[in-house]
Amino acid sequence: SEIRKKLPFTIVAIEREGKTIIPSGENFLFPGDVVYIAVKEEDAEKLPEALGIDYEPVKLVFVFGYSKFTEELLTQLTNFPIKVKFISPDFEKCEEIAGKFPQVDVFHGEFSDAELLKEEGIERADLVISITDDEEANILSAVLSKQLGAKKSCALIFHPDYEGVVSSIGVDVPIVPRKLLASKVYRLLSRRKFLEIFELSRDLEVVEVKVDKELDGKKIKESDLCYLVVAVKGRRGTEIAKGDTPLHEGDTLICIKKR
Known part of the structure; x- marks a missing residue:
């Protein structure tokens, strides 16, 4: 398409009604689908506008509670020009x-104190x-926040089988530690400078394939x-794949496949 000529990207997976689809040219997108897209980091902010998606920047984030992930999360959030509020019962x-x-x-x-959340402006939370x-x-707490007006909610869960159930009751993004670990390890191993690829679900994985003489x-x-x-x-660095991208012996292909 004309958009992809100007801003290369690849739809790597579609989540629909609890199922994950690896797309082909025959797939259609429907309202409610969750679409995962691979794009160069420098192009990420341009993508919503290029696709005609109304994008409101995040201005206010609430973080609930403490775990081994909290400080890393806060470190990342405070690198952006956004307001962050942290709430915990542990003094x-x-x-x-x-x-x-x-x-x-x-x-x-x-x-879980609705009055406290209201006082701190949970209805304005992005x-x-x-x-x-x-x-x-x-x-x-994620479900309560949505009921009180927060736009999006994420919840750390430890049972991957709960992902579909949690999404169905109002949690927009279930966070599974195994996925966090997998994505972090893969980034370290591949040493990519701008390409972010995450383990998307239990039945998908990222693999690397070497181009041989046959290809x-x-x-x-x-x-x-x-x-x-x-x-x-390959020889031209790392680029988002398109159908007409040429392959050369020795190139490494970053791929998504079903387990």
């Missing part, structure tokens, strides 16, 4: 977070991330590979 953790992250507003209290070690508390000189659309090729690492 010592509140003091610790306040000391390490002076730019974060810290509140000691229960994040995103709520509930990230304690208590799976049930994460789910309930040398062919275009991706001519290759008959049983994988979805997301990107090509």
